[in-house]
Amino acid sequence: MDIKVIQNVQEENIPKIIGVYSDSESELYAEKVNVLKEKKRFTGKFGEIYHVDNDEELFFIGLGVKEKITAEKGREISAKIVKELAKFKIVKANYYVFCKCNKIVRGVIDGLYLGNYKFDKYKTSGEEKFKIEEINLVIDKDLEEWVSQEGISLAKSTIIARDLVNEPANVLYPESLANRVKELGKEHGFEVEVLGENEINELGMESYMNVARGSDNPPRFIIMRHMGDEENKDEVLGLVGKGLTYDSGGYSIKPTPGMVSMKSDMGGAAAVIGAMCAISDMKLKRNVVTVVAACENLISGNAYKPGDVINSMGGKTIEILNTDAEGRLTLIDAVYYIINKEKATKVVDIATLTGAVLVALGTTRTAVVSNNDEFFNCLENASDKADEKIWRLPADEDYKKLIKSDIADLKNLGGKYAGSITAGLFIGEFVGDTPWLHMDIAGTGWTDAPKKAYDHKGGTGVAVKSLYYLAKEE
Known part of the structure; x- marks a missing residue:
């Protein structure tokens, strides 16, 4: 899986992952999120995932209280969402990260790579091994490029260690x-x-x-x-x-x-x-x-x-x-x-x-x-x-x-x-x-x-x- 860190979305017609805080307005699809919250189908509570597949495919993920979001929570929810994408055989998606904290962005990147990790090279069954090909991680323009480079390098290096073991x-x-x-x-x-x-x-x-x-x-x-x-x-x-x-x-x-x-x-x-x-x-x-x-x-x-x-x-x-x-x-x-x-x-x-x-x-x-x-x-x-x-x-x-x-x-x-x-x-x-x-x-x-x-x-x-x-x- 490749992760591309971008600030301007180039491909609109692919599934979108939208992070939603439980205690604040959503920055995207606010009307839909408000309806879901009112009907208590989705509250933004940390760890929640709500899938919408109508005119466009959306995954709303709960980030919990905005002031309590951490790199570890970003790592955990990102690993969950990448597993959810695999269930629906989605090969490419845009992931909107509404955060200006370098450490949390690194945690998100870590979670995407490690959540997608498998060691199945010796399996010979006829089943096709599904792979997510690309996640476009949409981050705030104020975040420095080296943050994402460092996060990607650390995640890939952790996978190198896992593979060796x-x-x-x-x-x-x-x-x-x-x-x-x-x-x-x-x-x-x-x-x-x-x-x-x-x-x-x-x-x-x-x-x-x-x-x-x-x-x-x-x-x-x-x-x-x-x-x-x-x-x-x-x-x-x-x-x-x-x-x-x-x-x-x-x-x-x-x-x-x-x-x-x-x-x-x-x-x-x-x-x-x-x-x-x-x-x-x-x-x-x-x-x-x-x-x-x-x-x-x-x-x-x-x-x-x-x-x-x-x-x-x-x-x-x-x-x-x-x-x-x-x-x-x-x-x-x-x-x-x-x-x-x-x-x-x-x-x-x-x-x-x-x-x-x-x-x-x-x-x-x-x-x-x-x-x-x-x-x-x-x-x-x-x-x-x-x-x-x-x-x-x-x-x-x-x-x-x-x-x-x-x-x-x-x-x-x-x-x-x-x-x-x-x-x-x-x-x-x-x-x-x-x-x-x-x-x-x-x-x-x-x-x-x-x-x-x-x-x-x-x-x-x-x-x-x-x-x-x-x-x-x-």
Whole structure:
């Protein structure tokens, strides 16, 4: 679907979508709306949709009280209306947005794209796959053009992340993920470098390579660079995404139901890749380097085992208590690399890391562990702009004691309590004094039960927008 943002309607003879507030006169078709309100067939209450198909086809959508309209409401109602258009097999429509708020317009654009999202490429039934071709979004002439460009880029980048997560693991494995990133780099304008097994070993990434050892699909270390601020080359934002393209749990094997969705264990990688697409699209004046340590966690005679002691690029030794606590083992080498080799001055790592985060926060909020109050405040502001909820977890010295090993420097499991905190602090052992944020999206990166009209079963694309706004405004 294409969205064209316009200020003057060129095609009148196509269906129209008219936003109506419950507490004010409609700016279009006021007489019809007033009649509907008087007869209580349509009141403008938020979420209402009324379809008229007489001399012309109209969809009135309820926006609620004018002063209470938000970007999130714009996102939700726009996702609903695009699904309504699909019911009536409407391929093109004019959508009149009576709003002068940049954030709300971005929310509307987001809702149209995400509400129209499907992942059905592997369905082979004879049914024709209906597609909405074009929405002409009619906005106020005072709104700046970059607002719509940014909204479209963010929505499309979120869809890129969703698609990556939803691809089955036999299609998306480390090498094919690296190839896809190369294609995206060419499309969006960021530099891509991919390291193979020999180069990864030369860097001393023993922790990462131990996780990768059990699979016949070799690992790929993917580096993306957007150097948008030549005047401040020493300031680099580093983004690190967990890239387990499949996770069986290794010898600490998961039960079958827990493995079915484990193609999603690269949701962190998808988020940083999507964010890089938007960052480059909008040519942000910021230096951003992104890395993904892509691999599979499988079982073989060569796989690492519970009880092993392994090394890391950062030089700290690790006692393996559970091979299903593997994501943090890949992330520590990736984080250490981005700080020491790419010279990142601030770092965010993002991962579908722990089941414990679902117990703590459910599927509503992303958990955050940080060593820097100011940097966390920047992320909080960015997530507010993105309408993506976060929650900071405590990270004091008492929790750090839980990951100390009797026979090595660290152990990769902190015990049955505070699992999300200890997992984050394990990664934090490798960042030194660099301002750092850890985001655990195990609860927010995937949904089996969509709650919003713009949700879709599978990957959510969460944090693409938050990371973009962090890069833009931090």
